[in-house]
Amino acid sequence: MPKETFFKIDEDKRERLLREAAGLFAERGFNQTDMAQLASRAGIAKGSIYNYFESKEDLYLYVCRDGMQRSREAIYGRMDPEWDIYRQIEHIFRQGARFVQSHPEYLILYANISSAGMERFSEQMSLEVEKYTADHLKRLIRRDMQRGLVRDDVNVNFAAFMVNSLYIILMASLVSSHFKIRLQEYLEMGDDFTEAALEPLIQGTTNMINNLLRPV
Amino acid sequence: MPKETFFKIDEDKRERLLREAAGLFAERGFNQTDMAQLASRAGIAKGSIYNYFESKEDLYLYVCRDGMQRSREAIYGRMDPEWDIYRQIEHIFRQGARFVQSHPEYLILYANISSAGMERFSEQMSLEVEKYTADHLKRLIRRDMQRGLVRDDVNVNFAAFMVNSLYIILMASLVSSHFKIRLQEYLEMGDDFTEAALEPLIQGTTNMINNLLRPV
C-alpha cells in the first residue's frame, strides 16, 4: 500500500518512521495522532510522509499489518508444530506476553481496530488478523482430540474461541490501563508486571485451559 | 457531576440529551463527537449543554456512569441470589446479551474506555465498573464450592476472571464490527444475530463454563 518511493529510501529512515508511527498511533489513537508531530519524531518532513503514503489512513493500515507480521513472527516463529496442544498453548501465551511487554504498541493497535469509529479499518483487517490463529487453534484441537489428548465432548469451535478469548484478554491486561486495573481487581495483585510476575499469570490461565480440555 | 441546572429541566429533555449523547459517543467515539451535532440531535442549543455540564469530558463520564447503572439494573435486576452459580451465570449471559442487543451503545461506551488515549477515563471509571461483577462472581464461586457444586481444585480468582472474560468477549462480539467478524470466523456462522441465533451462543459459552467448574 505505500508508494514505491517508500521502498527506495534509506532503511533506517523507513524503520524510524514505522517505529514512531506505531508508537504514536498506539499512544494517541488514529484520529488524535498529529502527522506533523509524527514527522518531527521520525526526523523527517511532513511532506515526505505524503511522498511515501497516500494518506494518514494508508499509513495506519500499513503500520497495523506490519505490526501483525512482527507479532506473528515473534510468537509462532520458534514453535515446533509437533508439540502437543498444551505445550503449544503455553508457548503462545508465554511468547505472546513477552512480545507484548517489549512491544506494547502493536497490541494496542490491534485493540484499537475494535473501538468506535474504526469500523472502516476492521472491515479491512479483522479477518486477516484472526483467520490465522483461528485456523491454527481449531486444527490443533482436532488433531489432539484424535490423539486422545483432548476430551472428545467439547465443541471444537467454542473451545478455540475460548482459548483465543483468554489470550486476547490476558494480553490486553498487560497493556491497556483499563484491563490492567481489571486484572488487579480480579487477581488481587499489585501493579507489578515485570517478567517474573508474568509467570503465575500464564500458569494460572493455561491451567484453566488444561482443566477444560484434558480428558477426565 | 452535572451542574444543578441539569436536574431542574424538563425530564424529556434530559432523557433526550442522555440518549443522543450515548448514541453519538458510541457511534463516533469521544473525540470525534461534535457537540454542535449532539445539540442539534437532542433538539437543544449547544450553549445549553454547557449550562448542564462543565465540559464535554464531564458529559461523557456522566453518560458512561448512567449507562453502567442501566445495564446493571437490566442484568442483575431480576436475579434470585439463591440460584446456583450455573443458573446465575446463564441468567447473566442471557440478560446481558438481550440488553446489549437492544442498547448496544452502552457496551460500546464500556469498550471504548480501554482504547488509546482514553486512559484518563479508565482511571476514573474502570474500578467502579469492574468491582461489582468481580466481587459477585468470586462470592458465588466460593459459596458454591462449599456447597460442593464447584470443583474445589480451581483457583477462585482465575475462575472468576475467566468467566467474566468470556462474558466481555461475547458481549463485544454482538456489538463491535471487529469482534463480530472474529466470532463468525471462529464459530463458522453467518451474520445473523437475531434473538433466535443468540441462544446457541449462550448455550455454547455457558456449557464451556460448566465443563470447567462442575465437579467431575
Add this chain to the structure above:
DNA sequence: ATACGGTGACTGTCCGGTCAGTCATGCACC
C-alpha cells in the same frame, strides 16, 4: 539538465468552549 526525493509554510476546515443578549415564568405590589 533532468529527475527525484526532501521540505515546511500555507490553506481550508473543523470544533470545543464562550458570552452577550433573549425570553418565559413567577412573584410582589397595587
Add this chain to the structure above:
DNA sequence: GGTGCATGACTGACCGGACAGTCACCGTAT
C-alpha cells in the same frame, strides 16, 4: 387582574487553536 421586576434557562454567532493535506521550491546525484 394588571404592571413591573427578578431569575435563570436558552441561544447561536463567534473565537482561537488544531490539523490533514498541498505545493512550489530546493538540493543532489547521475
